[in-house]
Amino acid sequence: MPVPSSVRERIRGFLPAGAQISYMFPASWNETAFFFVVVTEASVTVVSTGIMSRTRLKAIWHVFPRGVRIGPVDTNLTPVFELGGRQFEVDDEYVPVINAADAELLGREAMPPDPFADL
Template sequence: MPLSAVVRDRCRALLPVGEQLRYVFPATSLWSGRAVMLADFIVAVTDNQVIVLGCRWLRRNRPSSVWATYPRGLRLGPVEMYGSLPPTVTIGALLLEVDEEYVPVIRAADAELEDCLPLDPLPDL
């Protein structure tokens, strides 16, 4: 189920001035680079940045702080899918578990990056 307008508004409140949400999806961390850590996050993709928003304890849809920011050139994929386990992506040091319904959102965000576009079949000679 897509995130509601209320949740999107909560995310917008934490974005830098002038940034517009392009893609947004919830995720749960499994690993933070040093230790197992179960926490909820919302990943917000704007024109200029990928922003990982930390959510309140036991409140998956209440972002409360900016956990990390990355330049927009960061690829969110590949999405790792292992049989019956939920899909995962790695953003920075976070290993994030996402619901299957948000995999197309991640792939669409990555498809907008220039290096993901297919090569021109008829390049200028």
């Protein structure tokens, strides 16, 4: 399920002026604390929502430089990734978002080879 536009607008208030959101997805710690991970051209910002609401934004938990990889995501049971020394859980549907954000860092090396390079 995509992040609602109302939440996206509130998240912009936690970002520097003019920052463009490239990727965004919800994550949690053991289903007790909820967050949004927001990737911009300059940073990876983790915004907490607190325990009472999954959409009411509270504070910035941590800001990482954009060079930080979010994955790899362990998809053995519940998809999890580690960021800032914490293990976050994420819904299956957001794993491709994390992979895309990380692939953007790696550039062309992250892309699969062109199967029709001779055409």
